[in-house]
Amino acid sequence: MSMLKSPGQIALMREAGRVVAHALKAVREHADVGISLKELDDVAAAVIRDAGAKPAFLDYHPRWASVPFPGVICASVNDAVVHGIPNGYVLEDGDLLSIDCGAFLEGWCGDAAISFTVGEGDPVDQQLIDATEAALARGIEAAQVGNKMGDVAYAIGGEAKRAGYGLLADHGGHGIGRTMHAEPPVPNIGRPGRGMKLEEGLVIAIEPMLILGGKDDYYHDEDEWTLRSANGRRAAHSEHTVAITAEGPLILTMP
Incomplete structure (x- = not known):
């Protein structure tokens, strides 16, 4: 199956992306x-339901997980x-919260994520969030016809690492379309000029995940799903679903 989407299919994905943005x-x-x-999970569920869409994460069960995702x-x-x-944890003042959401509408998927602080946030956390959003913006800007996937990866990770x-x-x-996770992979670290050539009609989810302290390592929580930074430092996550078009990158997960 081709990874490339027609303009009509991209338009349908735009509607799915709009649902995600509203949620x-x-x-x-x-x-x-x-x-x-x-x-908060109930809030997102209501928005998706009222839009006539279906949540992409609920009951998602990849082969590596012993239990499906419950939210x-x-x-x-x-x-x-x-x-x-999304369990019974009650938000506290100063928490850094990352929310990832996906939805299917008419068989097409949108996927996006945001991070923000709750209450009175620490300026260091806000700098982390800003850096994550900047990495996402750089990755989107690099998602141009004729560029390579390595150009996108380097745009995301190069400055963040420095x-x-x-x-x-x-x-x-990752690629995205009729399924939430599809080919091709979209790395956050890479070398410019390397990897697959980007073509018009390719739709990808670009999602930097930055961690304070410069370490990349993580571990799985006891719930088998949550990934925590190995150094115990805070992290932020930003994501958009993006179509590569002749006119430039088109963000599909905007309101």
Whole structure:
């Protein structure tokens, strides 16, 4: 099956992406000190349901996991980098929260993530979030017809590494379409001019995951899903679904 999408298919993915953007916006508006991660999961579930879409994460069961994912969103707090389960944890003042969300609409998937602080945040955490968002923006800018995947990877990770941040080892973005995770892989660290050539119609999820302290290592929590930084430092995650077009990169997961 071709990895390339037609303009009509990209338009359908744009509608799925819009649902994801609305869900993330609603979660961010509801996130506050004293609110549980489960309550935020319910907020996202309602937005997706009301849009006539289906959550992409709920009951997702890759081969490496012994149990399916139990939430509509991934809600990762502080040293949890990604894949945090939206459980009964109640948000505290100063928490750094990363929310990842995916949805299917008419058989097409959108996937995006945001990070923000709850209550009175630490300036160091905000700098981390800003650096993660900047890495995402650089990766999107590099997603041009004729560039190589290594150009995208270097744009994401090169400056982040030089600034002293770690990037979650063994994880990066991915192709997306009828399935949430598809070919090709989109690494966050790479060399310019290397890898597959980017073509018009390719749709990818670009998602830097930065960690304070410069270390890339992680470990699995006891829930088998949550990935935590090995150094115990905080992390941030930003993601957009992006179509590569002749006119330049098109972000599909905007409101």
